Amino acid sequence: MARPVSLDRAVNRLKLTQLRLLIAVGKHRAILHAAQELNISQPAATKMIKDVEADFDVRLFDRTNRGAIPTAHGRALIRHAQLIFAQLGNAAQEMKDLTDGATGRVVIGTLVAGSARLVPHAIGRVLAERPNVTIKVVEGTNEILMPRLRTGEIDMVVGRLPTHRHRRDLHQLALGEEKIHLLVGRAHPLAQRAGLSFDDLRPFGWILPPSETTLRRQIDEAFVEHDQYQPPVIVESVNYLTNRALLGQGKLIGLAPRQGVLLDIGTAMLVPLDFELPFGSGPIGATHRGADQLSPAAKVFLQALVDEAAA
Known part of the structure; x- marks a missing residue:
């Protein structure tokens, strides 16, 4: 019409x-x-x-x-208008990449759940086949990355998929399930204890994600259900290196996706607590604006994510 x-x-x-x-x-x-x-x-x-x-x-x-x-x-x-200028910027950058001998460009927003294994392995797959593709990785929370995805600054966001917010006008591709662990440093008093109850956790401070995140809302709901529990100390951080260093001091409890901490658990730098969270399992995958909005390089990267998840 x-x-x-x-x-x-x-x-x-x-x-x-x-x-x-x-x-x-x-x-x-x-x-x-x-x-x-x-x-x-x-x-x-x-x-x-x-x-x-x-x-x-x-x-x-x-x-x-x-x-x-x-x-x-x-x-x-x-x-x-913001999307138009972002696309023009991407076009200019892609032409520069072609002039410099590259064959495309993709900008990936990554959450903690995607940054440890899925994204780096997908990057490895892409570069093995197309070494001249330019890949930029931007880290943050959904609240930071999703607006940039909508305006075209980012091609896709990889990590835990939003279940309620940040879904309007966006496409989600589920690539698997992820589990959240409660973690402590190996010197923490609870590190070697079995059969923990919530009462065992009460005396300790927590490292928590920002209040606007889904995971934070879930843990806050769990706190409310346990007699309006308020941790004695709260550190808000999604920076894994910072969190790992804080946990290494042996006084705090943290949360992290399983894939993000497997290496540190394997080396005993971090210890998963013997406590089952009433939440924390959820889909991980890629969020983008639609296949017709992806550049050739972004489509190649999305397929690499699918192949890596299958592997």
């Missing part, structure tokens, strides 16, 4: 400068600051916004005492 002529005209009249301005206003919540960022006058910026609003016959920003607040239409156009 053909789009209305007016909409075609609006799209054809749209300029990259206008899109940059919309993104800047959305960021600063002020037309003046956005105009300064783009080195244009405020009246010129205001006219550019009014032109876009007139072309699409919508209001993009509400002028309030809190500044210029994007409307639903404004947020939608800003989101797509």
